[in-house]
Amino acid sequence: MNNGEKQVLVLAGEKNMVFLDKAKNLKTDFIKEETYPESIIEVKKNEKYFQGWKIEKKEDIEKLNQKSFAKGDSIILDFGTHQVGYLNLSIKTAGSPPDAPLRFKLTFGEMPCEIGEDFADYDGWLSSSWLQEEIKTIDVLPTEITLPRRYAFRYLQLEVIDTSSKYEVVFDKISCTSVTTADQNKVKKLPEAVSENLKEIDKVANRTLKNCMQSVFEDGPKRDRRLWLGDLRLQALANYHTFENYDLVKRCLYLFAALPLENGEVAANLFMEPEPQPDDTMLYDYSLFFAVTLYDYYLYSNDLKTLEELWPTAKRQIELGLERLNNNYLVEDSKNWWAFIDWTEGLNKQASAQAILIYSLKRGVKIAEELNELELADYYRKKIKLTSQAAHKYLWDENKKIFISGKEKQTSWASQIWMVLAGILDKKESNNLLNRIMNYSEALKITTPYMYHHLVEAFIKSDNKEKGLEILNYYWGAMIDDGADCFWELYDPEDKSFSPYGSNLINSYCHAWSCTPSYFIRKYYPDYEF
């Protein structure tokens, strides 16, 4: 995710160099693979297809190096599936010795829209510099080049801007050196009984996670290519059930702990280059997730040492979370305060934030008990009680039997989902609440795979695994039906051009927070009767 707006300036705190060194030493090696385009295609306008673009195979890929390209000629290649890596080109010439440079344009698309639509028309509010295009001028031909920037793409368009009247160019060999820190060999085969649909969803989810696993867990390899806490939490869960790269999770946790903001709050995200540093953004929910992610890591890894070392950072996040409570034990809502929750426009975050505080406090209790800090565990328990009571007292609409949020008493799916995950209702009540909100037409819905993850988890927690699976099939299955070979940052089945950024061109189409079907399928449904 990317909040994009200018924030109040938040200063970085003191770096913990011991943690930073630990993180640097945990850098895992990249696994490289050479991949090749599979076919020559056309991208055609067709309103029946997702976002109005249809891919049609035009020619066999074997034709590629038999073609020569003059000024204005272009070609579109399909690499068969989503790649993250470095493009290699071997370019030869036909005709006279080249008497002028070659200038050509490369456009990389995760999705057909990026090839079909003109980047020049982009007017979204995220930087257009994310649009993956490059113009190269080559003075010496023939040549073999590797583009220095890493790209995330399935489709590649090459357009020859100019050669000269005396020569043409041949794209003799094109490949991508794909990179990841995920080892495909670690992924266990799903049981035979799992449905083909679900197997396909699992495969695409795996690819999504794999392509986001770089020097850190990136949110999206096209954009923002950054370590966000909210994404990390979900990636780590999927990773434990697939690639099992514990070191990468550990590295990311140490990075966040090493680079706090001024008040000890972990940043919502970190930059890795030129040196690791925190972004000047904090999000109420993301900070609290540090404790949750640490607890999850300990559960899967049994790495007590890391739990001990990073617990002070996690504790500080809970402290800061509690500081925002008002006299009624409610998370104070205000305009200069940010929690992410979801991209739903106009969403009030108070109830969700209240629930996330409770959800995190409960993990805090577990860690405190594990580390024998029993007084602290008791203190957290008291806070859980008070904040849960406050939720029932101030955020519950007894007529609607729905949690409300903010001064306007907004009703949203998000508030109910998080209250269920916070566990302040019993399982039956939780299941009823979720069904109730989904049938309540006035409620604000959810728009991201991130919140769909939480919806599925909420149903599983409410002992309604069936409904969880149904949603999983419906939502992620629909993405596949719409052409996804990685899962997307944003998908609203009812508004397929949805983008919170003002243009679907800038959406990330391989996005970390969408990778959790693998987690659900492998954790909750291995023995499910399909």
Place this chain on the structure above:
Amino acid sequence: MNNGEKQVLVLAGEKNMVFLDKAKNLKTDFIKEETYPESIIEVKKNEKYFQGWKIEKKEDIEKLNQKSFAKGDSIILDFGTHQVGYLNLSIKTAGSPPDAPLRFKLTFGEMPCEIGEDFADYDGWLSSSWLQEEIKTIDVLPTEITLPRRYAFRYLQLEVIDTSSKYEVVFDKISCTSVTTADQNKVKKLPEAVSENLKEIDKVANRTLKNCMQSVFEDGPKRDRRLWLGDLRLQALANYHTFENYDLVKRCLYLFAALPLENGEVAANLFMEPEPQPDDTMLYDYSLFFAVTLYDYYLYSNDLKTLEELWPTAKRQIELGLERLNNNYLVEDSKNWWAFIDWTEGLNKQASAQAILIYSLKRGVKIAEELNELELADYYRKKIKLTSQAAHKYLWDENKKIFISGKEKQTSWASQIWMVLAGILDKKESNNLLNRIMNYSEALKITTPYMYHHLVEAFIKSDNKEKGLEILNYYWGAMIDDGADCFWELYDPEDKSFSPYGSNLINSYCHAWSCTPSYFIRKYYPDYEF
């Protein structure tokens, strides 16, 4: 020069590896200098100025690193004079940590028109890939980069295409690592008596030559960046009187001799990368100039060994030149035949080519005598006699008292100039002829500094040094008045937007064949009474 059109395919001949090795071993070291922008300027439309563009200083250069640039911001820098080299940029940021790449565009201009006019509107017939622009996308900031391509420019425009709403960029340091194989220290100071105008012309001519002296004598460092025989001949002459880099001339001669075309003809030009190779272009005049350039080199260097080794190649060019004579001892004119002579549109080349053959034969006689090939010298003398007689008989219009060319009996300055240089009239007749043609309104004029060089030389040869100097002052002086800090490939004082390529954007504004004022001033006018 660049003939641009598709030619009949000419195959390369067998390489002479001994010559090629000699040429490679003569590679001279580059002299590097760090240069910096001198001011922040504006380029304004103003029809009173050359090509309609006026440069105005806007701010001191010290302001540069105090400015921060957001999306859409741009700046134009003036490096004070023409540079050939590699651009270095140190880029910092202002605001939050950069959360999106920086994308910016660089436009390099030898002349204001290249900054003022939109490259997108270019529709000349030379490749638009010569237009010096680049779009860079920078993922990691701050950064220090050196652009890998070499540029020829005085003006640099930077336009920020996008950053993000959270940060701006600062161009902290900008410099150019200028490169040449010309040693400025070798150039002797002109006598005090030389006029200031002429001193300025000499300085600009020196810079022109210097910036064209790279791994070979290039025709133009912006375009074509190639070794052309016609340019080499004039550059070598200026070089003998200034930078005295004999090795570079020798290297170029060995390169041409090492890389003949199929029939032993030297190519009109050579490519240096990825490996030295001949272009598939031959020009009647340029091939003959191999003998002339070799003879000049020997005259200045006394390098008998090179004369001996390369004489067979020179001889072959004269042979091929003679092969084109018809039964009347006239160079046969036809449509599938190319001589360069000048860019004047519609120019018939026959008479000039006839004269250039005689001119070259005369150098052939000198070399043959030097190498004691007396029979050959006699043979050449006979040919000189026959071709000179043919010129008088078939190419002389007795009424007009002007040489004519081709079936249409075209009258042009070029034909007279070359006939004078060929020395088939006495000095007085020559001087009269030159004055006659310049006053003959129907004659085709000349359009390039290349032919102005020959006009000046023709007057000097006709014992009219005064007129030569007058033309030199008039023509090259006018370029300086029009803003030249290197001399241009093309300059027609009567049509200042003249380009044989369909656009003045693609003209080369630092061009080898324009550098000869230094040669004239230093050779013919050192003791002149100014």
